[in-house]
Amino acid sequence: MGNTSHFSYFTLSAYLDSGLLKYLYFLVVVCVYAVIICTNVLLIVVICVNRSLHEPMYLFLCSLFVNELFGSAGLFPFLLVQILKDIHTISISLCFLQVYIFFSYINVQICILAAVSYDRYLAICFPLQCHTHMTCRKAAVLIALTWVYRFVEAGVMVSLSAPLQLCGNIIPKVYCDNYSIVKLACSDTTVNNIYGIVYTVIVIIGILSVFLYTYMKILKVCFSGSKETRQKAISTCTPHLASLLNFTIGGSFEIFQSRFNMSSLPSVLRIFLSLYWITCQPLFNPLIYGLNLTKIRDSYRRVFVSKM
Secondary structure, three states: OHHHOOOOEEEEOOOOOOOOHHHHHHHHHHHHHHHHHHHHHHHHHHHHHOHHHOOHHHHHHHHHHHHHHHHHHOOHHHHHHHHHOOOOEEEHHHHHHHHHHHHHHHHHHHHHHHHHHHHHHHHHHOOOOHHHHOOHHHHHHHHHHHHHHHHHHHHHHHHHHOOOOEOOOEEOOOOOOHHHHHHOEOOOOHHHHHHHHHHHHHHHHHHHHHHHHHHHHHHHHHHHOOHHHHHHHHHHHHHHHHHHHHHHHHHHHHHHHHHOOOOOOOHHHHHHHHHHHHHHHHHHHHHHHHHHOHHHHHHHHHHOHHHO
């Protein structure tokens, strides 16, 4: 980080001067974060303590909820501190730590959603062979490899951005993101751009192919299968599709806002859109999975409600 040593901090310029309303915003953010922690931890506990949920899909969901706690921890404590401050700055080292957490969170989220998609494909299209194709052991190995690989990938991205010589230190957001830092660089960013293009192509071609292939096969089986098969597909795939759509919308908001000039939009709306992908997903997933998956609902009642 030697080339950026003349800057000791970044200034986050998207924060508004809210006066005494900052205490209301602080309270709202505290409540949102508390709900995220409680709902995700609750579902993690339900899955871990109930042996009937020790199946590949629920292991993937448990990993999804852990990742949401991880991603939220990179934003909310920092956001709470910034809301109460009058000058919104962040040290360079903490900024890159936040970038690392967010990039890791996005990567793990995408991969786990793809793994759930593949698991649903096996369960619906090959119900008799499903338990041999995807065992709990295989699911655990896949989860571990996903976390390790994506953490390394995020580390590579940060290591490419950290040495850049920067000509400014103002980030037009309420948190740090890699693209905003790279745009401040006045040194050569060719390697960063190539890495970004390669990553985007891999995600679009690789992960998107998994989603398209699995759901095309699932739809084919649903149209040609029995009523029971269609009901099973709807009950287990609807939460996943809703989660995937929500994450895609949030990610699209972030990409459009980073790549295009959104100054014509109201400041409050821009802040909301930039925070959507990291706040709504951890709120949305526990709700959609907890309410729609019968096994999780029944397990919750046995673990908690029956003991009250």
